[in-house]
Amino acid sequence: MKREVEPSGSKQSPEALLKLFISGGVAGCCAKTTVAPLDRVKLLLQAHNQHYKHLGVLATHRHVVKKEGFLGLYKGNGVQMIRIFPYAAIQYLSFEQYKRVFKSIFPDHNHLNKLASGSIAGLTAVLFTYPLDVIRTRLAFQVKGEHVYIGMLDAARTMVSMEGGTRALYRGMTPTIIGMAPYAGLSFYGFETLKNLCLEYFPSVFGKPCPQNTGGLVLIIPAKLLCGGIAGAFAQTISYPIDVVRRRQQLYKMLPESHKYDGGMWRTLYVIYRDDGISKGLFRGLTINYVRVIPMVSVSFCVYETMKQLLGLDTGVDR
Template sequence: PCLQTWTLLHVAFTDMASSSKEPNHKSVDWANTFKRLVAGGLSGCCTKFAIAPLDRTKILLQAQHPYYRNHGIFRCVLEICRREGVLSLWKGTSMMMIRIFPYSAVQFYSFRQYKSYYEPLIGNEHIKKIISGSSAGVTSVMCTYPLDMVRARLAFQITGEHRYNGILSAFASIYKHEGGIRGFYKGISATVIGMVPYAGVSFYTFDSLKELCIKHYPELLARPDNFSPETLVLKTWVSLLCGGFAGAISQTVSFPLDVARRRMQLANVLPDSHKFQGISSTLATVYKENGIIRGLYRGLSINYLRVIPQQAIAFSVHEYLLELFGINRTKD
């Protein structure tokens, strides 16, 4: 992970150095970088707000919360509304927005940077896309993981039984009682390992489908870019379909590691926390106690309901914003 982060920084500083040698293009480069970061961040915020209720339900089911462990997806949603109110479905959303903007901005921007960096190093286009997507995912996780930890803790709380009084309270409590900075990175190994196939497959699938659609079915699936009519971009409905498919495939591959990550993040608020201290022990415990379907893949169905629209919205909004800002990704 440190190597991935260093690589991104190396590429960024290399770009800045080359820009400084060309004064006429420096402001344009900085402007485009800012636009790309904003586009990535806003696409993540739009996505997460839309699927926040499903996201919280997934966390409660994955961690086998005592109040909801015996419920299915829709029954769990109804029970949350009955017990805590409808607005509680968005519990932890403010923390999620704080986390998701930098996370999504870094991920989308670094994917483009990694593609450029690996261009002369990797000849196979498919491998290059997968490695670039994985590298982008790892980089974004390393930059924002403490925010994800706090967000998971807040979402796990039940109204009337609060352990934390807010974002600052959660940060202070974790730092004080769970080993300082190390406490914010519980489950990071499972997250990084899970992000490698998830982000790699997700970016690879969408990018490949996009190129295939534009190359082979331009009249049916594409349209001219509003800022560059000579360049084609995906139609909105096609972008949504490609993003949704990418999300479904990537989530299936990486879901057991996502379950392990949540269990490790929530270890200190679970009664049998000693079982969830490492990836292998967590996966073994979940498999032994609950099996594959009701353990390692528990919550996968709701995750499809969550991830498919999430990735569809994320990629589509990102593509739209890049077009709106006058930056077309097909030129990358």
């Protein structure tokens, strides 16, 4: 397969754009399915579900399986796939395009360009797919025997009719945007930086010849996983409290004291801190999030880079 390498700033062909879109979508689906059980447990703990708020990570995992069966760990994952394919596809495709644009405008600011490109790409993906994230969160928060919604369409209809119209599908949008900018920016920047460092300074350890035999190097799979895991863990730590706020706002109608989370992002942040403190409030569920985010981001970047190589796109060092 011929490798598609185009000069920076040049217009990419529709075929290349489609390949980037598919690569991103496949990467997102693989990553989210890998950590779906951890996602469910994290959500139940993060939002203080009444059945699990007194339990730890492992105990919650066991109770979910006992109460809902093994597939209970994957509740909401079907909707997640419907959301994550376009989300990840748009995010990765946008990152590549923003990176090209910024590089042509600010050629001497490579680090800042990557950070800005990742941040804006994350925001772009969120704007296109946010309602699906809210619906998926509501479905995953339900426990067996206490279902409020019977499926994706029912959840959407109920929320729109009972919670003030279509604005209900965008609850938590503000903290999502605020949290996504540093998370996506640091994730992409961290991976790209680590990738380049590995290929430039440790090529014999972390690199291998490009499959298209062009003389360049690409990361070996363990190196892709390592770079992605480190980048994701760092980015998630910075943005985690905002993620907690976002989940509380998305789920406020399903929480016992819903009125406390109906006052905007900063009010919700204050209420969580006041009621539960830092470790048990703003950073609740962070332990499982570390266990979850490392494989998730690792798999995502690894599959994305591998898909690009299989589809003949350039994945070498980006100077």
